[in-house]
Amino acid sequence: MDVGLALPQMTPDLDGARIRAWCRAIDHGPFSSVSAGERIAFDNLDGFTLVTAAAALTERARVAFNVVVAPWHAPALLAKELASIDVLSGGRLDVAVGVGGREQDYRALGQDTTRRFDRLDAAVAELRRLWAGGDVVDGAAVGPTPVQPGGPPLLCSGTGPRSLARAARWADGLTHFTLAADPAEAATAFALADDAWATAGRPSTPRHVTGAFVCLGPGAEERLATFARRYLDVFGTDVAAWLAERMPLHTDEALHGFLVGLAATGCDEVVLVPGDADPDQVRRVAEVVASVD
Secondary structure (H helix, E strand, O other), X not given: OEEEEEOOOOOOOOOHHHHHHHHHHHHOOOOOEEEEOOOOOOOOOOHHHHHHHHHHHOOOOEEEEEEEEHHHOOHHHHHHHHHHHHHHOOOOEEEEEEOOOOHHHHHHOOOOOOOHHHHHHHHHHHHHHHHOOOEEEOOEEOOOOOOOOOOOOEEEOOOOHHHHHHXXXXXXXXXXXXXXXXXXXXXXXXXXXXXXXXXXXXXXXXXXXXXXXXXXXXXXXXXXXXHHHHXXXXXXXXXXXXXXXXXXXXXXXXXXXXXXXXXXOOOOEEEEEEOOOOOHHHHHHHHHHHHOO
């Protein structure tokens, strides 16, 4: 099982020096990928900017955009931006796409959530067509051509039965997230994806990816809870506080057990999302990852 480490994108006081330190440490560590995602109505660095920086600052690790909210974007521009990052990274880009879970972000962009799942399906089809050299207007194609034939792998972020049934027509795999850091929860999501792929007549099983929040070192339990309360407050202060008290990955032992449990589920990759921007988190997490057989 591969282990990726996200950039601390949703933590406060993040700056360029820390981003450079994280990217370089991840690239030289035991990690399979470095990643960032999209959120609008929040005090965080932009996802496209971070993924582009990660592509330039790393040489080995895959670069994951996890998650792109496709309905927010014009497909032609999105195709160009993602293809450009694939070229910049030398063909190391992975992309997870979804509809987003926060209506607040749609309102911030002056958009509504109407038919967002249909818009996602249409956007994916257009990305594939444009990356294959299809015309965008008046016989003109959108470039550059991605390094990876057919474009970067596309994962779906929806985990419900209807979302998976739709994604089984076009996705290369599933990206899931477990707030409780529960391998059994991830295993259930993987099984649902496998069933959806089989029902759709896909000849292979989907790639299985999940994620969880983590923070290690002195005072990690409180730092992780503080991060979670801030990040999840969009769902209500009481809900965020309840969830924050149940974040288990704040000790080496808990992280080790989580990784061992996930490996037994057939997970292909787990993406650990840090609740602290201190670059020393990379070292601490790397030591636990290296201890897992």
